[in-house]
Amino acid sequence: MKKILPLVFALVTFASCQSRDGDFTIFSPEEDLTLGKQMAAAIDADPENYPILEPAKHPELYKHLEGIRDKILASDDLFHRDDFSWQLRVIENDTIYNAFCTPGGYIYVYTGLIRYVESEDELAGIIGHEIAHGDLRHGTDQMTKTYGLKVVMGLLTGTDGELLTTLGINLLGLKFSRADEEEADEYAVKYLSDTDYNPKAFAGFFERMEKEGGSMGPLQFLSTHPNPENRVKKINDFWVLEGSKEGADHQKSFKQLVSLLPDNTTF
Numbered sequence: 001m002k003k004i005l006p007l008v009f010a011l012v013t014f015a016s017c018q019s020r021d022g023d024f025t026i027f028s029p030e031e032d033l034t035l036g037k038q039m040a041a042a043i044d045a046d047p048e049n050y051p052i053l054e055p056a057k058h059p060e061l062y063k064h065l066e067g068i069r070d071k072i073l074a075s076d077d078l079f080h081r082d083d084f085s086w087q088l089r090v091i092e093n094d095t096i097y098n099a100f101c102t103p104g105g106y107i108y109v110y111t112g113l114i115r116y117v118e119s120e121d122e123l124a125g126i127i128g129h130e131i132a133h134g135d136l137r138h139g140t141d142q143m144t145k146t147y148g149l150k151v152v153m154g155l156l157t158g159t160d161g162e163l164l165t166t167l168g169i170n171l172l173g174l175k176f177s178r179a180d181e182e183e184a185d186e187y188a189v190k191y192l193s194d195t196d197y198n199p200k201a202f203a204g205f206f207e208r209m210e211k212e213g214g215s216m217g218p219l220q221f222l223s224t225h226p227n228p229e230n231r232v233k234k235i236n237d238f239w240v241l242e243g244s245k246e247g248a249d250h251q252k253s254f255k256q257l258v259s260l261l262p263d264n265t266t267f
């Protein structure tokens, strides 16, 4: 209980605190990081559901993906580049076409997503979108709406290990609001406009998903990232606002990336 009191105090004192999109949030960036660390630990402790490719065993794969991440993080449109973790991990499962980012910036990409995208620019856009959820602090907001303030504060106090284990994993399946989705798309375009990637290439990913929606795989991303209205058109509009940059050719680089994935992915 000891730690809950200052948080209740914070609720009263900082009642006007808002996240970027105007949603109410009482958590500090440090608390986002605390929650993210706990979720990352829960993921590490559950290799059956989250078989992480060890960075030490796949140094070239990680170097490549971290290169994409670092180009995005160099954008001046981030608010928490220096506050959050931005650790990237690959989950070995070719049947899941998804990626997620915890509060505090722990990024996870499934091998299935890397195999599903058609270009490195598309992948960079999705990673940018996940980074935006972390940087704009959509996760804590969503957790509070879904589980209630008391539960999230309980997680922050770290006193209830059971709660974290049951809930910590479920939190990864949190569904963002369409407004948060649109904002993450907007910021992905902003970040990528500061790189040599095509900032709107990831719109193609959503177009394909909608078209191929009948099969299970493509829809996984939409289960946690619901489509905002006119998503593709809005990504295009953001792209025009940011200067309509085309990006460089990354075909060779993308082929190399795919070749670095393990041959015999197990799931």
Ligand SMILES: [Zn+2]
Residues within 6 Å of the ligand: 129, 133, 176, 180, 181, 184, 224, 225
């Ligand atoms: Zn999203």
